[in-house]
Amino acid sequence: VQTLTRLENGPTLIFITHHPEEIMPGISHVLLMGGGKVLARGPKKEVLTAxxxxxxxxxxxxxxxEAGRYWVRGRG
Known part of the structure; x- marks a missing residue:
């Protein structure tokens, strides 16, 4: 999958995960859902925020x- 994200004219990929650390650097856009509704969508750098x-x-x-990979840590 990571190789496909690097291809200039590669296919459109839909990558589904509940774990932000699995989102590869080559993924450009993110859609966040909760309660069956879209909460945020757009470029990864704008949407993937604490x-x-x-x-x-x-x-x-x-x-x-860290180097294009995201890690989540609970504050509480």
Missing amino acids: ANLSQTFSYPLDLIN
Whole structure:
């Protein structure tokens, strides 16, 4: 999957996960859902934030970006 994200004219991929740390650097856009509704969508850098993830998971979270990989840590 990661190789496909690097192809200039590669296919459109839909990658579904409950774990932000699984989101590869090549993924460009994110859609966050909660309660069956879209909570946020758009470019990964704009949507994948601590505030948005905290709202999505109904729990205070910190978001760490290390070399394009994201890690989540609970604040409480």
